[in-house]
Amino acid sequence: xxxxxxxxxxxxxxxxxxxxxxxEGILAVTKALLESGVGYVAGYQGSPxxxxxxxxxxxxxxxxxxxxHFEPSASEATAAATLSASVMYPIRGAxxxxxxxxxxxxxxxxxxxASGGVTxxxxxxxxxxxGEGSSIMQERSHAFAMKSQMWLLDPRPNLTSITQAxxxxxxxxxxxxxxxxxxxxxxxxHVHGSFVTQENKRPAFTLKEAxxxxxxxxxxIVLPPAAYLHEHEKILDRWxxxxxxxxxxxxxxxxxxxxxxxxxxxxxxxxNNTLRALMAHGMADLFGNSRLPLYVMNVAYPVIESEVxxxxxxxxxxxxxxxxxPEYHEQTLHTIVGRAGVRTTIHGKDxxxxxxxxxxxxxxxxxxxxxxxxxxxxxxxxxxxxxxRKPESASAVPAAAPVAKAPSTQIAVTSPQAxxxxxxxxxxxxxxxxxxxxxxxxxxxxxxxxxxxFSAMTLVQEQLGQHHIAGDIGxxxxxxxxxxxxxxxxxxxxxxxxxxxxxxVDASKRSIAIMGDGGFWHNGLTSGIGNAVFNKADGVIVxxxxxxxxxxxxxxxxxxxxxxxxxxxxxxxxxxxxxxGVEWVRTVxxxxxxxxxxxxxxxxxxxxxxxxxxxxxxxxxxxxxQRRVKPxxxxxxxxxxxxxKEKFGxxxxxxxxxxxxxxxxxxxxxxxxxxxxxxxxDPVAHVDDGCVACGHCGEVADAAVLxxxxxxTEWVRNPSRWERTVxxxxxxxxxxxxxxxxxxxxxRSLYVEVL
Numbered sequence: 230x231x232x233x234x235x236x237x238x239x240x241x242x243x244x245x246x247x248x249x250x251x252x253e254g255i256l257a258v259t260k261a262l263l264e265s266g267v268g269y270v271a272g273y274q275g276s277p278x279x280x281x282x283x284x285x286x287x288x289x290x291x292x293x294x295x296x297x298h299f300e301p302s303a304s305e306a307t308a309a310a311t312l313s314a315s316v317m318y319p320i321r322g323a324x325x326x327x328x329x330x331x332x333x334x335x336x337x338x339x340x341x342x343a344s345g346g347v348t349x350x351x352x353x354x355x356x357x358x359x360g361e362g363s364s365i366m367q368e369r370s371h372a373f374a375m376k377s378q379m380w381l382l383d384p385r386p387n388l389t390s391i392t393q394a395x396x397x398x399x400x401x402x403x404x405x406x407x408x409x410x411x412x413x414x415x416x417x418x419h420v421h422g423s424f425v426t427q428e429n430k431r432p433a434f435t436l437k438e439a440x441x442x443x444x445x446x447x448x449x450i451v452l453p454p455a456a457y458l459h460e461h462e463k464i465l466d467r468w469x470x471x472x473x474x475x476x477x478x479x480x481x482x483x484x485x486x487x488x489x490x491x492x493x494x495x496x497x498x499x500x501n502n503t504l505r506a507l508m509a510h511g512m513a514d515l516f517g518n519s520r521l522p523l524y525v526m527n528v529a530y531p532v533i534e535s536e537v538x539x540x541x542x543x544x545x546x547x548x549x550x551x552x553x554x555p556e557y558h559e560q561t562l563h564t565i566v567g568r569a570g571v572r573t574t575i576h577g578k579d580x581x582x583x584x585x586x587x588x589x590x591x592x593x594x595x596x597x598x599x600x601x602x603x604x605x606x607x608x609x610x611x612x613x614x615x616x617x618r619k620p621e622s623a624s625a626v627p628a629a630a631p632v633a634k635a636p637s638t639q640i641a642v643t644s645p646q647a648x649x650x651x652x653x654x655x656x657x658x659x660x661x662x663x664x665x666x667x668x669x670x671x672x673x674x675x676x677x678x679x680x681x682x683f684s685a686m687t688l689v690q691e692q693l694g695q696h697h698i699a700g701d702i703g704x705x706x707x708x709x710x711x712x713x714x715x716x717x718x719x720x721x722x723x724x725x726x727x728x729x730x731x732x733x734v735d736a737s738k739r740s741i742a743i744m745g746d747g748g749f750w751h752n753g754l755t756s757g758i759g760n761a762v763f764n765k766a767d768g769v770i771v772x773x774x775x776x777x778x779x780x781x782x783x784x785x786x787x788x789x790x791x792x793x794x795x796x797x798x799x800x801x802x803x804x805x806x807x808x809x810g811v812e813w814v815r816t817v818x819x820x821x822x823x824x825x826x827x828x829x830x831x832x833x834x835x836x837x838x839x840x841x842x843x844x845x846x847x848x849x850x851x852x853x854x855q856r857r858v859k860p861x862x863x864x865x866x867x868x869x870x871x872x873x874k875e876k877f878g879x880x881x882x883x884x885x886x887x888x889x890x891x892x893x894x895x896x897x898x899x900x901x902x903x904x905x906x907x908x909x910x911d912p913v914a915h916v917d918d919g920c921v922a923c924g925h926c927g928e929v930a931d932a933a934v935l936x937x938x939x940x941x942t943e944w945v946r947n948p949s950r951w952e953r954t955v956x957x958x959x960x961x962x963x964x965x966x967x968x969x970x971x972x973x974x975x976x977r978s979l980y981v982e983v984l
Contacts, residue, residue, distance in 0.1 A: 234283075234287060235256065235280070235283055235284045235287040235288070236287050238252060238253075238256055238284070238287075239256070239259075239284060239287050239288040239291060241256065241260070242256075242259060242260050242263060242288055242291050242429070243291060243429075244260070244426045245426070246426055246427050246428040247425060247426065248425070248426045249423050249424075249425060249426075250388075250423060250424055250425070250426045251421075251422070251423045252388075252421065252423075253280070253418075253419060253420070253421055254386075254388060254391055254413070254417050254418050254419060254420045254421075254422075255278075255280040255281045255284055255418050255419070256284055257388045257391055257392050257422075257424060258281060258354065258391060258392070258395060258413070259281065259284045259285060259288060260392065260426060261391070261392035261393075261395035261396060262323055262395060263291075263292075263295060263297070263429040263430070264392075264395075264396065264426070264427040264428065264429055264430060265321060265350075265395055265396050265399045265430070266321055266430035266431065266432050266433055267297055267321045267322065267323050267352075267399075267432065268296075268297065268298070268314075268320040268321050268322060268349070268432035268434070268435060268436060269297065269298040269299070269311065269314060269320065269322045269323075269436060270285055270292075270297065270298070270299045270322070270323045270324070270325075271299070271300055271301070271302045271307070271308040271311040271322075271323075271324050271325075272285075272301065272302060272305075272308045272324050272325035272326055272354075273301070273302050273303075273304055273305045273307070273308055273325075273326045273327075273331060273751075274301070274326075274327075274778065274781040274782055274784050275326060275327025275330070275331055275356065275358075275781050276327060276356065276358060276364060276415075276781070276782075277327070277356040277357075277358055277413070277414075277415040277418040277419065278325050278326060278327055278354065278355070278356030278413065278418060279327075279356075279781050279782040279784075280418070280419075280782075281325050281354065281356075281418075282301060282325065282782075282784065283782065283784070285299050286299075286301070286784075286795070289795060295429055295430075295431050295432075296431050296432055296435055297432065298436055301784065301796075302324075303750060303751065304334055304335075304751045304752060305326040305327075305331035305332070305334040305335040306334050306335050306337065306338055308324040308325070308326060308335065309324060309335035309337075309338035309339050309342065309353070310338040311324060312324055312338070312342055312347070312351045312353075312408065313338075313342070314349075314436065314439065315347045315348060315349035315350065315351045316342070316345060316346070316347055316348060316449055317348060317439075317444045317445060317446060317449065318348060318349055318434060318438075318439040318444065319348050319349045319403075319433065319434045320349040320432060320434050320435070320436065320439060321349050321350040321351075321352070321399050321432065322349060322350075322351055322352070323351075323352040323353075323354060324352075324353055324354070325353070325354040325355070325356070326355065326356070327355075327356045327358055327365075327781075328355035328356060328357050328358065328370045328412075329357075329358075329359075329365070329366075329368040329369065329370055329373070330358075330365050330366075330702075330721070330722065331355070331356075332355060332370055332373050333721075334721075334722070334752075336373070339353070339373070339377060339379070339408070340377055341451050342408050343377040343378055343379050343407065343408055343463070344377075344451045344456060344459040344460075344463075345448075345449040345450060345451055345455075345459060346406040346407060346449065346459070346462065346463075346467065347402060347403075347406055347407065347408055348403075348406065349403065349434070350398070350399030350400065350402040350403045350409075351402050351408040351409065352395065352398045352399055352402060352408075352409055352411055353379075353408060353409065353410045353411065354395075354411045354413060355370055355410055355411065355412055355413065356413050356415075356418060357369070357370060357412045357413060357414045357415070357498075358415065359414070359415075359552065359553065359586065360414075360415060360552075360585075360586030361585075361586050361588065362415055363415075367553070367584070367585075368553075369552070369553050370410060370412060371529060371530060371557055372555075372557070373410075374410055374529070374530045375530060375557065378407065378463040378464070378467070378468070379407060379408050379409065379410055379530075380401060380402075380405070380407060380408075380409045380410065380471055380528065380530060380531065381409075381410045381412060381528070381529040381530040382394045382397075382398055382401075382409060382410065382411045382412060382480075382497075382527060382528055382529065383412045383414075383496045383497045383498045383526070383527060383528075383529040384411075384417070384497045384498070384527045385482075385497040385498070385500040385501070385525060385527065386414065386416050386417040386420050386497075386498060386500065386501050387420065387422050387501075388420070388422040388423060388424040389422075389424045389425075390497065390527065391413070391417060391420075392424050394411055394527065395411065397478060397480055398411050400474070400478075401471060401474050401475070401480070404470055404471070404473075404474040405467045405468070405470040405471035405474065406467055406470070407463070407467045407471060412498065412529065414498045416498075416501070417498060468531060471531060472531060472533055475528050475531075475533055476533060476535065476536070480527050480528050481524065481525060481526050481527055481528055481533060481536055482497075482523075482524075482525040482527065483522070483523070483524055483525075483536075483540065484517075484519060484522065484523040484525065485522055486519050486520045486521045486522040486523070487520055488520050488521050488522075488604060488607065489522060489543070489544070490543065490544055490545045490603075491521055491522070491544060491545060491546055491547070491548075491599075491603055491604060492521060492522040492523070492524065492540060492541070492544050492546075492547045492548070493519075493521050493522070493523050493524070493547065493548050493549075493550060494523075494524045494526065494537070494540065494547055494548070494549050494550070494558070494562065495523065495524075495525060495526065495549075495550035495551075496525075496526050496529050496550070496551060496552075496558070497525050497526060497527040497529075499550050499551075499552070499587060499592075500523075500525055502587060502588065502589050502592055503523075503550055503592055504517060504519065505589045505592075506589050506592035506593045506595075506596050507519055507520075507521065507596065509589070509593050510593065510596055510597065510600065510608060511607075512596070512600070512607070520607070522540070522544075524536065524537070524540040526558070529558075532558065532561050532562075532565070534565050534569075537562060537565050537566070538565065538566070538569050538571060541566055541571050541573040542571065542573075544573050545573065545574065545603060546573065546574040546575075546576060546599070546602075546603050547562075547573055547574070547575055547576070548576045548577065548580065548581075548595070548596070548599045549562055549575060549576065549577035550577075550581065550587060550592065550595075551577060552585070552586060552587045553584060553585075554578075554583060554584050556577055556578050558577075559575060559577035559578060562575050563575050576599060580595045580598040580599050581594075581595035582594075582595075670710040670711060671707055671710060672707050672710055672711075672895060672897065673704065673707050673895070673896075674851055674852050674897075675851065675896060675897050675898045675919045675920065675921055676851035676854075676855075676896075676898075676920075676921035676922075676923040676925075677704070677850075677851050677852075678775055678820045678821060678846075678848030678849065678850065678851060678923070679704055679705050679707075679708070679773055679775065679820070679846075680894060680895065680896065680925055681820050681821050681822075681823050681826055681925045681928065682705075682771065682773060682820050682826060682846050683705075683708040683713040683715050684713075684823055684826075684893045684894060684925070684928075685823050685826035685827040685830055686698075686708075686713075686715055686741070686830060687713060687715070687893055688823070688827045688893070689827055689830045689831050689834065692831070693738075693831070693834055693835070694738065696738050696739065696740065696741050696834070697717055697729065697732055697738075697740045697741070698715050698716050698717055698740075698741045698742075698743065699716070699717060699718050699719075699720075699725050699726070699728035699729040699740065699741070699742040699743065700715075700716030700717070700718060700719040700725060700728070700743055701719055701721075701722070701723065701724060701725030701728070701742075701743050701744040701745060701748050701753075702719060702721060702722040702723075702724075702745075702748060702780070703722075703744070703745035703747060703748055703773070703779070703780040704745065704773075704775075704779055704780045705743055705744075705745055705773045706719055708743075711895065712891070712892050712893070712894070712895040713895065716743070721752070722747075722748045722751050722752055723744055723747075723748035723749060723750075723751045723752030723753035723754075723756065723757060724744075724748075724752060724753070724756060724757065725742045725743045725744035725748065725753065725757060725770070726742040726744060726753060726756075726757025726758060726760070726761055726766075726768075726770045727756050727757050727760060728742060729741070729742040729766075729768050730760060730761070730764070730766065732768065733761075733764060733765075733766045733767065733768065738834075739767060739768050739769055739833075739834055739842075740768040740769070741768065741769045741770075741771065741834075742757070742768060742769070742770045742771070743770075743771045743773065744757060744770070744771075744772055744773070745772070745773045745774075745775070745778075745779070745780065746772065746773065746774040746775060746776070746777075746778070746786060746788055746802060747777070747778035747779065747780060747781060747786055749772055749788075749802060749805075750786050750787050750788070753772075754805055754806075754809065755809075757770065758770065758805075758806050758809055758811060758841070758843070759809045759810075761811075761841040762809055762810035762811060762840075762841055765839070765840060765841075766840070766841045767839055767840060767841070767842075768841065768842070769830070769833040769834060769842045769843075769844065770841060770842070770843045770844070771830075771843075771844045771846060772802055772806075772843060772844070772845045772846070773846055774788060774802055774845050774846060774847040774848075775847075775848060775849060775850040775853075776788075776789055776790055776791070776847075776848075776849045776850055776853070777789055777849075777850050777853050779850040779852070779853065783850065783852065783853045783856070785798055786798075787800040788800055788801060788802050788805075790849075802845050803816050803845055806843050806845075811840075811841055811843050812838075812840060813833075813836070813838050813840060813841070813842040813843065814842075814843045814844075814845065815829050815832070815833065815842075815843070815844050815845070816844075816845040816847060817829050817844065817845070817846050817847065818847045818848075819847075819848060820846045820847065820848040821848060821923055821924055821925050821928060822928070823925070823928040824928070826846065829844055830844060851921060851923065855921065862874075866946050866947060869947050870947060871945065871946070871947050871948065871949060872945070872946040872947060873943050873944070873945050873946075874922075874943070874944045874946070875922035875941060875942070875943055875944075876916070876920050876922050876941070876942050876944065877916050877920055877922055877924065877926060877939055877940070877941055877942075878916050878939070878940050878941075878942060879913065879914045879915055879916055879938050879939055879940075880938050880939075880940055881902075881904050881905055881906070881913045881915075882906070883937055883938040884904070884913040884914050884938040885938070886904070886909065886911040886912065886913050886914075888901070888914060890914055890926050890939075891914060894925055894926050896925060896926055897919060898916055898917050898918075898919040898920040898921075898926075899914060899915075899916055899926045900914075900915050900916075900917055901913070901914065901915060902915035913938075914926075914938070922941070924941075926939065
């Protein structure tokens with residue numbers, strides 16, 4: 230069950246040629262794949278590319294109609310190896326994953342693929358997760374493309390450029406017999422826009438034909454002496470072929486400007502932000518017209534020397550806009566102009582920040598430094614956005630508006646009023662902040678079944694002392710944040726158990742390693758559990774089984790306890806770990822039972838058994854459960870059926886205010902409020918409306934069934950006649966008691982006044 234269904238949107242994939250297709254970047258990529266005659270698609274989900282996998286899953290009926298094979302892969306390495314179908318056969322294949330972590334996992338297969346080369350077009354669609362919104366280490370895919378000699382596309386973030394990159398990616402791959410990487414930045418994945426569709430094509434050569442007419446060529450297999458010859462082929466044959474194709478088909482773009490002695494060279498993915506920054510300095514307009522000439526490298530690698538020299542000719546200076554370190558393009562451009570003897574000064578990291586995402590704010594600073602040095606008059610005269618001030622009335626808007634040049638930025642401008650609205654965010658000033666904004670670390674969702682696991686682990690460590698705990702990639706990594714502070718390292722998806730491998734020594738304490746069910750099936754079964762069995766590790770491995778690959782969007786996996794039409798599920802993790810030799814296994818089927826969870830962890834850490842001990846902690850991901858249950862509840866209420874919704878609360882009169890429940894829980898729905906009692910000045914615990922009645926907050930209070938201050942309420946929708954009758958009696962009884970209490974208080978007050 231993915232976090233979002235594209236069942237309705239994928240119907241656009243059937244659009245007739247010439248139709249204006251509107252939607253998200255990910256959906257546009259899928260349409261372009263079908264238009265390109267792709268034969269098979271595989272991949273592994275992960276931000277920002279997860280939705281591409283979800284779209285492909287929802288579009289399986291359409292894919293089958295066209296004869297396109299799709300399957301979600303066990304890992305990125307599996308997906309990359311799938312491209313071997315394009316080595317010997319003229320079949321176009323595409324794979325996708327999150328980069329750079331996914332590219333690292335797939336590196337072995339990709340290196341072999343790039344060495345031997347391909348016959349059919351091989352397109353690797355990578356979700357480049359770099360920048361302020363990233364969830365991984367800050368690295369880029371560019372270095373991998375360079376070292377393996379694969380071509381890297383980085384199109385401008387608009388749907389026309391993105392879909393064209395899919396088409397040209399396949400063609401470039403076939404023209405140079407080289408796999409091509411298509412880099413989809415976060416904003417490109419989720420940008421909305423439109424493009425004109427082409428006809429969907431069935432694969433020219435099918436997988437069935439490949440099976441029935443097998444072909445082999447040992448020169449394509451990476452064995453000596455072929456491996457030595459492959460390198461020469463990549464540099465002497467495939468590279469020149471790629472350069473010719475890029476030049477002839479003008480994959481990179483040139484934009485003229487009236488300040489022709491200066492220029493900007495940028496990657497395609499930086500185009501929108503750069504135009505915004507230029508607009509802020511009065512150097513560009515809303516329609517994508519820049520006063521500074523632009524050379525947009527939609528092909529990030531290889532760099533086309535002839536185009537660079539053509540652009541730099543006659544220019545005093547050029548600013549290179551390239552995120553991150555090392556500055557691959559800046560160094561290459563210095564080499565190109567230096568060898569050619571061109572007297573153009575190349576600027577880049579000397580005017581822009583050395584590392585980090587190039588947001589509009591950062592680019593404005595760099596452009597200001599560049600213009601201040603070479604054209605200060607233009608910078609002084611610039612009146613940023615003065616010409617898009619909101620008109621006082623409709624009559625103040627000019628009758629005719631210039632037609633937007635296509636392709637422009639991702640802002641769709643249809644009128645001067647729209648232009649004003651589109652530019653509005655640029656005119657917003659940051660509010661004045663009083664004091665320092667407190668940090669807001671990431672944490673578990675409301676009702677997350679992983680939270681009680683770490684509450685129990687906290688209680689165990691209070692009893693047995695602190696232990697070395699190796700973390701893993703996934704939601705459970707949030708345990709490293711307050712209030713738990715659990716987890717000393719994370720080395721990769723499914724590598725939690727491997728992270729503790731060096732600590733397999735005799736000591737008074739055992740190591741604890743954590744991995745999720747997604748990471749377990751991705752990599753952990755062999756590299757973690759199998760390795761622990763093989764080396765007779767004596768540590769504890771906790772496998773968080775929340776029924777889905779929750780961290781990547783809630784996709785089904787082998788152990789999912791859900792029916793899936795296209796996949797095989799219900800394969801128990803316990804069966805798998807016992808299958809590789811684990812003897813000590815405990816499965817906790819309700820993680821919200823903190824007492825049982827605590828006792829199981831305590832047993833694992835103190836047992837006399839020598840060997841790997843695996844604790845499988847099972848409960849369904851709360852977020853996915855809500856997505857599944859809420860529509861069912863709404864439908865039942867609409868049908869008039871009786872529905873009960875539970876919620877927990879805290880009795881302010883009973884709460885002692887020690888807040889142990891919060892310290893051991895950290896649930897976002899558990900907060901503080903004023904007690905309402907002048908004799909109790911400290912705030913008391915409070916459960917807000919976000920509560921999903923998981924019961925964890927009460928469980929963690931000393932690991933009791935419920936803290937005395939916690940209570941549970943039931944909201945009954947469509948109650949029965951008997952329930953309505955009982956409710957009426959209860960209200961009358963409570964009302965009578967309240968009136969009696971009120972009369973007693975009034976009498977007491979009068980008595981005090983008389984005294």
